[in-house]
Structure formats: structure tokens, C-alpha cells
Amino acid sequence: MSTMRIGMIGCGVISQQYLASFEQLPDVQLVAVADLDPARAEAAAAGREGVRVLSVDELIADDEVDTVLNLTIPAAHAGIDLRAIAAGKNVYSEKPFAVTTAEGQEVLAAAQEAGVVVGSAPDTVLGTGTQTARAALEDGTIGAPIAAVATMVTPGHERWHPQPDFYYVPGGGPLLDMGPYYIHALVTLLGPVSEVMGASSRLRTERTIGSGPRQGETIPVTTDTHVTGVLVHESGVLSTLVMSFDAVATTIHPIEIHGTAGTLAVPDPNRFDGDVEVRRLGGDGWETLPVAAGYAEAGRGIGLQDMAVRGSGLRASGELGQHVLEVMNAVLESSTGGARVEVTSSVARPAMVALEGAGVTA
Template sequence: MSASPRPLRIGMIGCGNISAQYLASFPSLPDVELVAVADLDASRAEAVASEHEGVRALSVDELIADPDVDTVLNLTIPASHAEVDRRAIAAGKNVYAEKPFAVETADGAAVLEAARAAGVLVGSAPDTVLGTGTQTARAAIDEGLIGAPIAATATMLTPGHERWHPNPDFYYVPGGGPLLDMGPYYVHALVTLLGPVDAVVGAASRTRSERTIGSGPRAGEVIPVSTDTHVSGILVHSSGVLSTLVMSFDAVATSIHPIEIHGSAGSLAVPDPNRFDGDVALHRLGGEGWETLPVSAGYVDASRGIGLQDMALRGADLRASGALGQHALEVMNAVLASSRSGSRVEVASSCERPQAVPLTDVKG
């Protein structure tokens, strides 16, 4: 399927916390139109529809079958991503899934195979990598400002999402945890910056068996933990670059840059990949310190949903692709498998390093 000659007509399934960010973005995306919403809690879908002109509240089945919806935005919980995607694909819809692409690697692969057979498009969050932060760093690497890339670090430390999220249960079951929840931002960024991954070595731990909800109507409720909450991994990129990944729901804070790329001629500080923008800093070999680079690439003032805009403009060449999401999923699951086996794990899938985004203002 090629780029759409008209706006992608979006049906959004899932009206939870993350949906608010997409809803705020849609008015600024000229080639994307939200036409319908659905949620297992019908009242949430009805509330969204009542606040957005031209948007209808439907059941999940109705939305997937609706002829006015050509693309399903899947904002369900991670455990439902692959199932909802397959149902939408079977109905002839494009799909764009929130991260992670799926929980099990085989389920994500099945989504891609179904999409190939049906001739529809598949996209995957996070699309933060399309913003000016990651893309300016990508341009610096491509221009040779750090010489030959050698190594990278990607670090995310937080005491846990239960402190602020009113319903954090899914963060502490398989498919959640710091790696599958926050790791996609970092792995998508590392692949965008340095290319695909061939193999990994991982280690993981779980320091607590319970968590206490800290906000909302369930504040004080204790929930069980059934997934690892501190994960470290070494990623061996096809290029030979070694990336070190640390994702934690157990630690308190860190003072290092979220991502650092180290090369033969310099080091690059990359902003938080959970954001679309942020300063990129370069420390040159023989230089006197960090210098902030001017913004030189990426979608300007981007926000959640820019991946859908990119899908509408580029069709099968979309950058936040299902292939990238699936590769990142396999990399993360390989890290977890390695942590259990104590052995290096090869990554079977690969993907093209997504094409760079030139400095682009979608608002004109």
C-alpha cells in the first residue's frame, strides 16, 4: 500500500492515559483525521467523542468493521496489542500500535506476516525518534562529527510508575517492567542512531514482590510484581558498536545523559528518547567541553502521532515501522532470555536503519 492521497482516517482503540497525548496532537497533523474511538469502558469512549467534533464512539467490534476507518490506532494494554492488530488487519485496516509492539516475539512476527499477506501498513510507537532530538543526533553521527561510532550507553532509572499512575498493574506483569515499558524508547533510538542488533547479553533482578499504588482512587492498594524490575543488557549492533542498556524501576536517579554515543573523534549526548526534542551536545576529541549543536533534523514541534503523519506521507516507507517495533521487541525479549540462561542470545530478526528525517515543519 502506498502513501494515502487523503488523510488517514483513524479509529482509536483505547482511551486510557496515553490517549490524551494523541488527542492533543491530531489537530496539528494535516494528513491524519480521527473519526472514531472505542474502549472496553464505553463511557470513556463516549466522553472522548463528546469532546471532539466529528468523532464517533463505537464498540471495538464496530470500529474494526467500520468502512470509514482505514487505520486502527491501537492504544490497548500491551498484552492485547498483537490480538487487536491481527483483528484489524483481517478487516483490511492499517494498524499503528503503541509500544511495545507485542509481548511475545512470535506474536509480533505474526502481525507482520498477516500485514504482508493483507497488503496493509503497520506502524509502531514510539515515534519520539522522529523528533528533532534524536534526529539531530542522527545527523551528527552521519556527518562524522564523532568519527567512527564505538559504543553507546542508554540509561533509565526511576523508583517505579506506581508512585504516579492510578492503575499501574500492567507495569508489573510480563509485557511490562522497565524494559518492555520504557525500553522501546531507548532501543528504537539506538537502532535509529546505530543500526540493528545482532546479539545480546543480559542480566535482570526483582527487588520487591509487591508495590503500593501512590495516587488516585486506589492509593494505598498493594499489587503483586511478577516481572523483573531492573534489567541490564549489552547489545551487539551489526555495525560492531556495543551499546550498554540499563532500565530500572528500582533505582532513584542518575546524573548521566539518557543516551551517550562514543566515537573515535568525539562523544555525543542525546536527549531523553521519551521526548521529541531536547539539546544534543558534542564533546570533540581535544575539545574543551560539551557544545550544544543547533537543531538540524527531525519533525519540528512533534508530538505523539507524528508516526501516523509519517505513515500518511510515506506509505510503506514509514519510519516508525512495524519492522522496527518487531526488531526492538525481539532485542528486548532476547535480553530477558539471556538474563535467565546466562548466555549470549542471537537476534534472528533485523530491520533497515530507518531513513533520516530532514528538518521538517508539518504545520507548514
């Protein structure tokens, strides 16, 4: 692609991180914004030369927009994507790719028929943290991988988010909200997943908003808020997943990969950077590995830059987002039914990112 002209739909909290990155992305240009709240769209466009404020319908139909960046709430992801694809636009969606596996499949099928490109967050896995860990695995630093453990615990997003309702309905919860960061990283590092087992719980039926204009308001909880899963990778590696909006803290690394010759500690997959550490068999303590791969100093939106340069070969692809969505929904299905659930989709591991600046794709 040449310079990719972006129309951003959804100007909520996460949009601020994308807006902070656009000027560092040489092949990406923001040209329009839209939000159900016109004031939020006006604020997003303020001070940005050439960025127009449009309605959602106007943005999707606009000839100056060739790619729709979908930052709406999860329940709206598939619907907005399908409308954009029908208008001949490429789409790049925030995580999760959709709410149901069937919705995600519909988006991919529509994109294939229309001949457009589909991308999916998170693009954090393209940063130096996850990519340096990928390089260490490729180099055999810990021998043959055997198992991984991915852990995310927090008391809940209602403590800081002014509009947290969507975190506590189907399509939210710790797995569909935070799980994409961890499972995208696990698939990037260890390959696709073939089957899962899961268990989950919901300890509270309501939450109290802790900040913003609705502080003190109580909202209902209609999805499970603590989820544990075992992911069986096609390679035979077993990954254990713990995602919680109920627990307080943990002292273990966000992701640990255990191999025959050592253990690799992977930094927070919700970040682009961070130290990668290894504890070698027969070694003396943990050692920090030098940065060896990934987009350096990247921020949210680097997936769009990768998409602009690589086109349909983008790393943060809709196919990867859909595979991760199916894995997550399979974990939830298993937690309800109590049996292993097969994951029917597969996906190739994205190409590793050589150590480059944000504007260069290897």
C-alpha cells in the first residue's frame, strides 16, 4: 500500500494511545474521526490539521478513507467491520476481534469476498518485548519448549475506567478483555492452539464505579470474572492461562515459558517493551537478554504501519485475531460444559520482526 488514510471510529479512552502514535507512523495518515458522542470526536480532531469530524455513516462512506480503525466497544466490532468492508474499506479492529466466533468468521469471509485487508489488535506483540523472546526461542536459548504460564490479575477496571460497563457483560470479562494480549503473545511465541480446557467463576454480581462523573454508581456483572484455561498448542506445548478481575496482585512474570534447557520470562504483553530474562539450566540466577528483535519505541498503531507496508501479509492480522477469539470462546465453552473443546481454526505464526525503528518493516 501507499500512505494508508485512516478513519477512526470510536474516540474513547483507548483512542488517546493511537492518537499519540500517528505522527510517528510514516505510512499512516489520520484523515477523519467519528464517535456517537460528537464532543469526543471534536476533542480527538482538535489541533490535528486535515482531520475531519464526521458521523459514523459519513466516515464509512467517505472516499478519502481507505482503512477504518475500529475502536468501538467489543459488541460493535463485527457490525462496524462488516459495514466498512461492504463499503470497500480495509479494517483494523481493536481487540477482541469480535464477541462470538461466528461473528469473526463472518468478518473474514466478507473481507475475502471484497478483496480488502483485515487487521486486529493487539499489536503490542510486535514490540521489542515479545519479539526478543521470540528470537530467544528461535535461537534455542531454553531448548525445546515444554509449557508456558500466562497470568494477569487485577481487582477490576471499574476502579479507574469512567465507563466500565462493557467489561462486565458478555464480550468483556478478563478473558476477552485482557486475554488477547496474552494469547496473541503465546501464539506468536509457541504457535497455534488445537484444543483447550477451561474453568471460570463470578464472585460478585455488581461492581461500583470508582472514578469519573458516574463515580459511586453500581453496575451489574453478567459475565465470569476469573478464568483459568489450559491451551494445547499444535506443537504439543501446554500453556496455562489465569485471567482475573477478582484477584489483587501476583509476583510471577506475566508469561513464563519452560523448556528443556531453561525458563524464559516474557514481559507484560500489554506493553511493547520490557526486559526478557532467562534462567538457564545449571546457571546462576536470572539474566537479562539484550534486545534482539521488534519495532523499537513502538506504540499502539504500529500494527497499522505494519499493515500499510506489508498489506495482506500484515502480522497483526484478522486471521490471528480470529484464531485467538476462537481459543477464548472455546475456553469459556469448556468452563461451562466441563469437557475439552477443539479449536477448529489454525494460523501461521506471524513473521518475526527484525530490530527496526517504527517506520521500517523487516
